[in-house]
Structure formats: structure tokens, C-alpha cells
Amino acid sequence: MAEERVQRRLAAIVVADVVGYSRLMEEDEVATLAVLKERRTKILQPIVRAHGGRIVKVMGDGVLLEFPSAVNAMSGAIELQRKMEDSNAALSEARRMLLRIGINLGDVVVDGSDLYGDGVNIAARLQSLAEPGDIYVSAGIRDQVKRKLALDFADLGPKSLKNIAEPVHVYRVLYEPAATTGREGQAALPLPAKPSIAVLPFTNLSGEAEQNVFTDGLTEDLITDLSRNPGLFVIARHSTFAYKGKSVDVRLIARDLGVRYLLEGSARRAAGRVRINVQLIDAVGGDHLWAERFDRNLEDIFGVQDEVTNKIVEALVGRLASLPARNRPKSLEAYDICVRGRSLITAFTSFPDAIREARILLNQAVSIDPEYAEAFRWLAFVYWQLWAHSIDVTEENRSRAVELARKAVALDENDAAGRWILGYLLAYEKRWPESDEEFAAAFTLEPNHADALVMWSELAAYAGRASEAIELTQRALRLNPHPAGWYYWELGLAHYAAGQYEEAVKILRMEATYRSASRRILAASLAQLGRGDEAMREAALFMASTPNFRISHWAIAQPARDMEIVQRFVEGYRMAGLPD
Template sequence: MHIRLLGGIEVVSAGGQPLHFATRKTSLLFAALVLAGPKGLRRDRAAAMLWAGSGEQQARNSLRQALVDIRRLFPSTGDEAIRIEGNADTIWLAAPADEADIWIFDRGCQADDGASLAAAADLYRSELLDGQSSPGEIDDWLAPLRSNYTRKALDLVERLSLLPELGPREEEVCKALAERLVALDPCAEQAHRALIRIFRRRGKTNDAFRQFLACKEALKRELDVEPEEATRALVERIEATAELGEPAADRGPPQAELSLLEAKAARPAVSVPEKPSIAVLPFQNMSGDAEQEYFTDGVVEEITTALSHVNWLFVIARNSAFAYKGQAVEVTRVARELGVRYVLEGSVRRAGSRLRVAGQLVEAAAGVTLWADRFEGDVSEVFELQDLVASSVVGAISPRLEQAEMARAKRKPTESLDAYDHYLRGMASLYRWTREGLEEALPQFYKAVELDPDFAAAEGAAAWCYFWRMANRWMTDRQKETAEVSRLVGNVAISGQDDAVALAFGGLALGYVVGDYEAASALADRALVLNPNCATAWSASGYLKSCYDDPDIAIEHLSRARRLSPLDPLTFFMQTCTAFAHFVAGRYDVAWPLAEAASRTQPYYLTGLRVAAASNAMAGRLDAASKHIARSLALDPELTLANLTHVAGHIRPAYFVKYFEALRLAGLPE
């Protein structure tokens, strides 16, 4: 290994001599090429990232000179194993798989044995490119990568500490990594838990308790929160052991550390954004009528959407907030897990034609209610009530908000409550993600449009249904349904110019079913302009770019969608799209775990199974690939390479060829 990026840039020659780059930007360019891997880096992107302040021609000249400096550096040492290659558009680093620490680290993190995991842990000296300041453009690209490797290190140290059998060396390596991670972030609970477990293994109960207290104090000081339930449960088990008078060392290592309690609380704390951030929890349905549950959910969704239109406000997506539906949860826990400062909760009571909406806004860290109120009116005035609640919440967060900004937060999808009823019922069916659910959803959306011909949200949702019908080969008349998608999305483009979700749904369907990438991207872009907090819009943009454009940009957009909606029930779709982006970029070892995770979450999603099969095949995991093909054929016996285009959609030809050959290698019949 001659290249180190974990903990700063270090490059040595074959003879062990350190190599020094001519300039800081040259070293950053080399690091960017290492991070890009075999897929390489576009020349124009590299120039824009590193020399953004220069003119276009000057940036190109600077890039050319930096590449000359790098190429001179390696031949001068006689080390020909590492070299820069490229064409008119792209440059890449050609090097053996064991030349860079991050490449070895990534492979080690996928292992299951203690020796391999410990070897990977040894490589994580500090954060990726630690101590390297970088220009704004490259930092925007580097920040998510740095965060990703930190997350991998935290997962790695916890996995090591949980192994039933851990040798002395592996245990020491685990302890050292945990200490490094705590030094970098005193609030890193996974690292604290690893240290607590190690002290427990060694019989040092007092040291384990001291580590817990250090963790608790750091969380209180830095975030004003309590330790996660998983951390508390771990310490409670050690306390119980101590009370029984059984030394932890005599009991041996924990065989089932991840109890049900820990697994349930395994959601990591998410950092709170600098700007005001809020999650709108599911309201309680006080009507006593289960049939009205959809209406209560719709009230919450509309409040969430109204708040999301305010550009300065970070709003957690409806789908993530609804992960807490039916649960009695503490506001502080919700805020920690979703990474928000404020939580809105409330209730909706509907009796006949009268509607009462009650809500309260809580500042989670302080446990203080900032605002509470209730609103009553006729059911026909539901939209005015929703806007009034949203307006009051925004006013409580920022009294300086001007009325003009509140006007942009208002959105009334229809003036017809009956049409809206049908739309909400359709969405409830669609979210089941089954064939039967889609068959129930479509008539509801069409009824909503019949009652209100300008109801863009209903038409966008109908087009989204056809997306899923095609993805799972449930279409009965492909030509007719494709034409219907074109018609629906055309209407959305006209009547839904101010509806981000409708435009996002329309863009997804237009790109996948019809194959009009440019028009689909324009709809997704418009959705992002309308509502930069819309997870659905970022997801749509990411999907389109993964199939037609730059996979790295796709991954960035899909990552943004996940951040806005970390508990989204559509996470499996985002994971599949991210996996496909890594697949087309040639990062098969990154792609297959994501695709398999998506398939575990939604085992009937055929696209996820196919991407898992293709990624495993290209990663050399043919047994795993074969299993995914077998599962796909069990669900869709008529699927073959010959009809693959019917489900793959209109993706870039080069991507399709790669996908086709990978599935052939996986064993999909001709």
C-alpha cells in the first residue's frame, strides 16, 4: 500500500520514500482521483472543483499542469504500478486494488471475521483527508464522503466489539479505534458503547461505568440530550451483572448483545441543521372512526407541505415522521433520531361537518412548549384551517417572518373536498406498494380528477402508479398505458407548476415509462426550485440521473433525499437507485449491499432484486447473484433477457448493455 487518505494524504514510492506534490491543489486532485476510483473524474468537473475562481480556460490549463506534475512524480520514482490515464472527457487513476487504504478499508468492512475487521479498523487513523482545507466546490463533494467513512468506522467499531470471539490483538485494535473516534467526536455513542463492552470483557466494571458517564456528560454538554436507549440498556445489563456478584470477565463475552431493546433503538442520532428544523408527527385521530384515519393523515401531510415551502425551514418528510405513528414516543427521542430542533404534535377531531385541529409546538432540547392552539371550522374550510395552523407554527419559530413568505408556504391542492377525499384514499392504497393497492389507488385518483380536472397532485400520483406497474411487470397494455402516462404528465406540467410532489411524480413516470429524459429532468428541477425540502423531488432527480446522467450526482441527490426523510418507507427505492448508480460507476462492492438491503426491506420489488443480482455478479459473487435471479423468476416466471427492456425502462444505452451482460452472468435466461 502506497496511498493513505484516512488521516491525511500520504503517498510513498515503491522504495518507501515519501512523495511530495508540487502544490496543495495538485495533492487534492490526486486524492479526488483516488476517491473516484476506476470510474474516474470528468475533466470539466475537476477543473471546476479545484479552480472555481479562475476563468474556464485558466482552470483547464491549471488542471493540465497538475496532471503533468502527478505523472512526473511517479515515473521519477520508478513506480509504474500507479499512473494517471484518461481520454478527452475523463481522467482516472490506474493502480492495483491494494494501493490505497480506503480501497482496502472498504473491502475489510464487508468481512465477518475479527481479523479482517481489525485490519480495516487499523487503517482508520483519523477522518478522511484530515487536516486538509479545500476549496468550497470540492468540499461540497468531499463532505458527504468524509461523513460516510466516519459512519463506516463507527459501524465497524461496534461490529468488532459485538463479536462473540475477539482475540487480544483484535480487542486492542477495537479499543484504539473507539478511542480515536471519541476523540474526534465526544458524542459518538457507538464508539462509547464499544469501549464499555471492552471494559466489560476485561472485568473492569468501574471503567465501563466511567465511560458511560463520560458519554452522558458529552451528550448533555454538546447536544443537551440523554444517551440512546441502546447505551442505557447496555449499562443496565452490566449493573444487573454487578448486583448478582458475577464478574463480567467470568461470564465471557456477550453472546446476544443486540437485544430487542437495542435493535429497536438502533437509529443513530442525526445532527441538527443550523437553520430552524421541524418534524410534524402524526396527529391523533380523535373521531373514533377508523375510516377517517386517512383524513387525519391528510391534515398532517398538508401542514408538512405548507411548512416545506418555506426555504429557510428544514422540514422532515412526511414519510419519516409517520414512522412514529401509533407509538407513544418522547419528543426528545424523536428530535434526536430525526435531527430536528422542534416537534409539532396534535390531534384532529371530526364530528359530522365540524372539524377541530389542535396542536402544540415543542422545543425538544428544552422540553418547552412554544405554542399551542386549536382551530375549529366546517369541514369545507379544512384548507384554511391547515394554512392557519402552519402559519402559527412558523410564527412561533421566527416572529420576524414576513407575511410575504407565509404566502409562499400556502398550497391548496383543490377547492373540492370530495376530490381531496378521493386523493387521500388513493395515496393510502398506493403506500401499500402491492398490485392490489395500485388497483385500488388508480380509480381513486381518476375520481379525484373527474371532480376537479385541475387537480395536479392526483394526476401525478396516477402517473406514479404506472411507474410501479411497469417496474413489476403488472402492465396489461403497455402501449396504451404509456400513452396514458404521457397524457397525465402533460396535464401535471400545465396545472401543477406550483406542486413539487406532483411534478416529481410526473418526472419519474415520464423518464421511466416514456423515456423522455430531458422533459422528465425539467419537471424534477422545477420541483426542487419550488421546494428544496422535498425528499420526493430529490429522489426523482437522483433516479433520473442514475439512469441517464452522472451517477455521482445521482448519489448526491439520493443522499439528500435520505437526509430529508431518514425513516422514509420508500427507503428501499432510494437504496435501489443508489445501488444502480454505484453499479454503472463500477463500484460493485458498494452496490450489492445497498441493493440487498433494499430487497430485504421490500422483497417483492423486482427492480431491487435485479440490481442485487447484477451487482453481485459483477462483484464475483455468483452464488448470491443466482439466488436473486431465482427469487426474481419465482415472482416473475416470464422474465428473460429478451424482454428485459420492458422493465429496465429507457436508460442510457451504455448502462443498459452493462446491466444486460451482468444479468446474463447472474443466470437470467435468454
């Protein structure tokens, strides 16, 4: 009998695998399987069909795909990563499902519906090399797509892969990340008139995960220091941290954020010393404007921050008038604890628990360093959130918040964040002249403080100036293109105050803010539109997470100069079935 001929063909092979699948299964098997099944049905299968591919087989947490061309395979893989990223936005960081993807163009052996051979094996080895959220490709894929798709590649050089005879030249795909919800389809942001800069999250080189807090704190403090300079346009912290841990071309980041300059660096903290490397990049011209390495005692960290800030300002705008010195902590232990606490304050997952944990940490920080202004201002905001969001509704928390905010301003009257926090709390005390004075001081110190603009927008909305409130939040979104979800909460509130209920529903249903306490405004908006069943469902979901909410308490507490606006909210809440 004649020997059966082996069938072969050239194919673009994609292998994808879920990062940390075993950990996810161990923590919550049922939820992990449900998310995985949903992603395969709603994301993977439609993408593969749309790009003319087929699912060869599913292997637990992995999948083997075949496409008729390298371009189809690459386009499908990028869309898959983007849609996985979008779907992860509503999950806590620990529960996010990330993919590693490898793509190879090669000869494969066909056995029924299955595929074998080095073409498949190389794709699998590339997948195992890739970092979470990345796509690694062989030279064959890169050569096929480089003139057909608007992509850049990081050359990782030849790699020896397990059970593959010859080294394989490997490239990392530098694709633009998916647009933040609410910005999809918008054109690239225009460059501001001022020199514009974003500080990317510094890389932790300490080899210890617990030092991530220190490295993140260093990044945040540099952003704060640069923002105090009126000659610069500085992107807010939340938007730059959207790129943490991702390998994205700096040109694409700059285009996405609408800035010309990027600061990137790394830090290593060990044995009482800190080593910091920084470089300032002109993302438009492609030049490195300045780079320096600092190797200092840990106690000198704040001096290093000042040096870096001064060098950047000098490089971009020349020497400016010196600014008042910041209130620096006298204890590194207090600083570390404060950084941990402030990272929890705007958390949307397990919101009440995050706020309670932040209260413990920040109380520890101020007990260690009783003159640490930043720790006092964040602690003031924590006590206000406990009261305002019906987590722990006591007058003691309310009065304590104001007391702590005054303490923070007394310790550092030149801290813009301290001034707007005090101004915001004073508005809830109906002390309008004092509140206005504090916000005016904040904007004098830092005209483009994104968070302050959004909080001022809330007060404008409750004063009957809804159009101004919307404009203020839009300004903040330019400074913070990838914002925390509460920006959209405040924007939805402003649209509700303006009577623009359809727009409010659209905004408040964004994944970035939907599962927060903004659901009560969503419920009211739906009720005002006559969509009663939807409104009552959202109201019930809101009450499940905030059982202490009462309309009467809310109405009395609001910082409203225009009571007609408050009554508009009260009417919507009652129509949605929220309790009086």
C-alpha cells in the same frame, strides 16, 4: 412431620404477550405459529441468556421471565421490543407481531421451576394495561433503574389492578426506538443550519378507525405545506410516520430525526365539523412555542391547514414572502379518496395489487373533481408503475401516464411533486431538455424535496454520473432518515452503476427493500461478484413475483443517456439467468 417452608425470593419479573394473537391465528394459523417459534428461538432466548435471565414458562402467546436485577430486566425488555420491531419491518402491518410488556420488582413464591405470588401477578396486570409496543413498569422498577439507565418515564399515576389489594404506581418507559436498518451505529444527526421541524402523525380522536385516513392526510398535507417554505428544513412524511401509535419522548424523536422542533396534534371529525388541536414544541429547550385549537366546519379544513402553516413559519423564521396558493380539491369526497389512493402507491407488500387498487381510487377522485391536480399526478404515477414494473405492460398505460402528468402540471404549475413526476416520465420518453426543465422547476419550488432528490439520482446514475447519484440519495436520507424501502433500492442501483457491487449487495439485502423488485439488481450484483448460485436464486425469486419481466423490454425502456450503464445492467441480468 415438620411443615415444609415456602421458598421466596426477590426477583424482577417480566411478562410479555403478543397483541392480537387470536386474530393472527384465525387469519393464518400456520404462518403465525412459524413466526412465533422463530421469534422465540432467534430473539427471545438469546436476549434472556444475554441479560442473565431465565424463561420461567411459555403460555401460548405469552411468556413469563425472571431476571436477577431490575436493570437486567429493563435492558432485556427494551432489546426485545427493538428486535421485534426490526423483525416486523418486512411484514405487512396486518401481520406484524407486537408485544405488550409489564415489569415488576417483587417478592415471589418459588415452586420448583415456577414462580407465583403478587410479584408475578402485578407484572401480568401491568402487561395487560400496556399499549402495543410499550413497556409498563411498577415504581420499584423505575426507582431501581432511573439512575443506572439513560431512560425517561411517563408517570401514569396509581392504578387499581385486578386482585391486587393496594393501587400500584405505573410508569411507561420512554425508550429510544431501534435505529432504522442501514443507520445502526450512527451518531445522532446534527441539527441543520435552518430551523428544522418534523410533523408527527396526528392522533385520531374520532373513535372511528376509518377516520385514520383523514387524520393521516391532514398530517401529510401539513408536511407538504411546510416543505414549500425555503426557510425551513422539514423531515419527510415516511420518517415521521415511523412513530405513529408509539409513545416516545419527543426529545428522543427530535434527536433521532435531527430536528429542533416538533409539531404534534389531534383531530376529531364528526357531523360535518372538525376539531383540531396543535402544538409546536422546542424539543431542545423543552418549551411549547405555540398551541391552538380549531373548531370549524369540515369544508374549512384547508383553510385551517393554511393557518397552521403560517403560524409555524411565523414562529420559526418570521414572515416570509407569500407562496402561490395550492390547488385544493373542491370535493372532500375526492380528497378522502385521493388520500387513500396515495397511501398505496409506494406499498411494498402485495405491490401489484396495491397499485391496481390505487388506480381505481384515483380514477374515482378525478372523476368527482376533474380539476384536482394532486389526484392527477398520483394517477399518472400509477399508470407509469403499471407499465414500468411489468404489471400491465401496454403502450396505452405509458402514454396515459404522460398525459395525466401534463394535466396535473397544467392545473397546478407550482406543485413541486407534480413537476418532478412529469420530469421523471419525460425522461423515460427520452425528452431530456423537457425532463431537466421540470426537475429544475421542482427544485426551485422545493429545494429539499426528498422524493424528487432520489428520483433525480436514478436519472443521474443512468446518465453516467453514479457518484452524483449516490450523493443525491444521501441528501434525501438526511431529509427522510426512516425512508420507504425504495430509497435503498435507488441507492443500490447507484452503487451498481458505479461498479460498487459489494456495497450494492449490502444495501439491497436490507429488510427495508429486499423483498421488492430491487431483487433483480441484487441478482446482477451477486453475478458480477461471481456468486452465481446466489444470483440465480435471487433472480428466480424476482421472477416469481414479476413473471412478465424481460431484459429486452427493460433495456429499451430505461431513461439512459449513457448506454454503457444500461449494458452493465444487461450483462448482470443475463449472468444471473433472467430471461431475454
